[in-house]
Amino acid sequence: MTPAATESPADLVVTGCAVLTHDDRERIGFAQDAAIVVRGGAVEEVTSAGAVAGRAAREWIDARGQVALPGLINCHTHAPMVALRGLAEDLPTEEWFNDVVWPVESNLTARDVELGALLACAEMIRGGVTCFADHYFAMDAVAAVVDGCGMRALLGEAFFSSQGAEGRERSLAFALRHRGAADGRITTALAPHAPYTVDDTDLAATARLAHEHGLPVHLHAAENRDQTEASLARHGVTPVEVLHRTGILDTDVLIAHGTGVVESDLPLLERASGRTAVATAPRGYLKFAWPHTTPVRALRDIGVPVGLATDGAASNNSLDVWESMALTSLIQKSTEGDPRWLTSRQALHHATLQSARAVGLGGGAGGIGSIAPGRRADLVLVDLTGPHTQPVHDLAATLVHSARAADVRTTIVDGRILMRDRELLTIDVPEVVRELGERLPALVDRSHGRRIQEYGT
């Protein structure tokens, strides 16, 4: 206990719960009947419930029967696309893009994006997500939503080479304008769309800008095996080789999906001089019937962290990172043919420290992804008293395979309570749904025949 802790009231004390911990080898454990003391938006202390009895605090949460976890991190999404949830069902990737999503996105307004982001943040806060990496358009609107609703986010303004130099410049201007905003809850990235929509010149320029301004890069690459095959056929190199030769792998890069990463890409990813990470969103790969999922085991073997993600709700139908955690475990076991692989503790490691590293927030003090002194107080309280989570023989398994997003009762970011006992405190969902509903007919109109880009891998 620091002297300060006895001198002035803490901002928040959460007590009586189990707390997910990482030991010095990052192994997942659980402190029972524990307490968390929060001050100045950070975790000050993780101790026993007994040790905080009588402690003064501005807010006090009795969390008996609950488990405190680091808030989930959605490492790759397009939050405003919740507006298109269910609009393009049961389609192959190319038709999904060319016939529905890219035509509709040519109608997007900043207000649509703002309302979509609000709805998405409401969904994520209710599902225990405290931080998301967003890659979309009109991102000023998303930044305003993040500021207002209290979440944490890594934001990037997406661009295609078809937009000319202006797209790249807008992405940079956005990243510089919002970096460190919302009391530091917003970090930013340069956000080229993908190697199949952004040419080598633009990727190389992006890499230079990233170095010059100390910015990470967030992009799609090797999303599926078709893209890898098409890249080989057209350019003689894989998408990851494109990232290598354009210098993107020398930046701090977050690669979305990577289900098309092949064996020969692995040495490039391993030797990359920047901080390299991959985000996996397995639900969409199944729904699109892609033949592979993210090669998590191969990436682990070369030390590349794999964070959990949902992608946008237009393909994934939800922003349920809890489901991504369970599916990652299930699909990796199935893909590797090994029931001993991707245990619940491994899944929780992906959900916590690996996801934090993927969004560039894995570092010690000021980092997220673990509940420990000095880390930002981004955490969720999960109720395990429901019949579907009883009895508990193995708490990690209960969390990954039995609990669901709806079991999150309380969501806290930077020490601020954004949802308490399932009540959202910062977003008015009925009002958002009402206004978005009014705007949908104009948003989904495809009679104009325009699209923002053409998909052809």
Add this chain to the structure above:
Amino acid sequence: MTPAATESPADLVVTGCAVLTHDDRERIGFAQDAAIVVRGGAVEEVTSAGAVAGRAAREWIDARGQVALPGLINCHTHAPMVALRGLAEDLPTEEWFNDVVWPVESNLTARDVELGALLACAEMIRGGVTCFADHYFAMDAVAAVVDGCGMRALLGEAFFSSQGAEGRERSLAFALRHRGAADGRITTALAPHAPYTVDDTDLAATARLAHEHGLPVHLHAAENRDQTEASLARHGVTPVEVLHRTGILDTDVLIAHGTGVVESDLPLLERASGRTAVATAPRGYLKFAWPHTTPVRALRDIGVPVGLATDGAASNNSLDVWESMALTSLIQKSTEGDPRWLTSRQALHHATLQSARAVGLGGGAGGIGSIAPGRRADLVLVDLTGPHTQPVHDLAATLVHSARAADVRTTIVDGRILMRDRELLTIDVPEVVRELGERLPALVDRSHGRRIQEYGT
């Protein structure tokens, strides 16, 4: 409207909701702003909200913003195994059986089974499940729980040939004793464990008893491809060929899993003279890293219904049939390499009429699986006002891919409300959890070295 409807108050009116309907070709649709009138445990009328305004009813549910679906059906589970949830994690099938589950099951008492069944029924009612097909031991205790909690169930007392003739006789006695119990909510089946634990003589005797007493048969068969290979190596026939030659396929048979069904089995299943159905529980196949899932498309092509299931929570970790519905869609798309296959409407057809047929309750009046005059009033009300289920562009997709079990607000069986606004009305969960917790140390003790059976495919 029948004259009776105007003469005496209905038992229940649910109004203002969308209602999932099947047309005369069994295509899924939704009646908007509709109402359901229930009398004598059956659906009397599906009409418009306007048409029931002012109607007299003993119970009245204003379900605006909700969707009424036929209650989900868990077509294959071992409900009491919730007591072992999380006890045997990340293990191959053989170790799961031989090292944990079968040793622990040698400790089972009727009271353990009863408490497990109570907890399981609480979980299922909360997840929108109104009927389950259970295959376990000490089933008198499960029947008592079903009677008390108000669910519907197809129950079978499991047996192995290692128990001698007594096992089979007990299974028959159970089936005859409980058939039609709980005001008709309980139906029964003969329940040999599987062709790898029940020999041909016993299977043939089971088939004869099924015919003699007009009982269906519920068993595991061709659970995975290893079992099929082992059966071919040892007996020169597949498990389905065993079912054929022992006469089981001439009975009304519910086959659990069938991921080891091979091409040559299909004509046997197609020509089976009994009512043949398969239950699929895809989560466990992934978790055990089995190389295949249930061949839903091939079974559809030969007219065999495939119902949704969870298996027991010791392998599946939950009894979440909603998740099985979503996973069936996702895994079937992935397995078939076809994003257009197993659409949300197909998934809902599996969840409703195909599941009802699988448990032998597909028939017209008195059947379940659709909300239509004369069908039993087994239905659930699902809240779609949450941010994760908005906006709704395609209601079927919203239900299958965005909604979750926790969105079920109200669960009704035979016209009786078992959960209202997420409050369970027939089971005291904290008391069940408390007593089960006291019994767990004795239940999970494996120091005796016994097991109820040996797994070796």
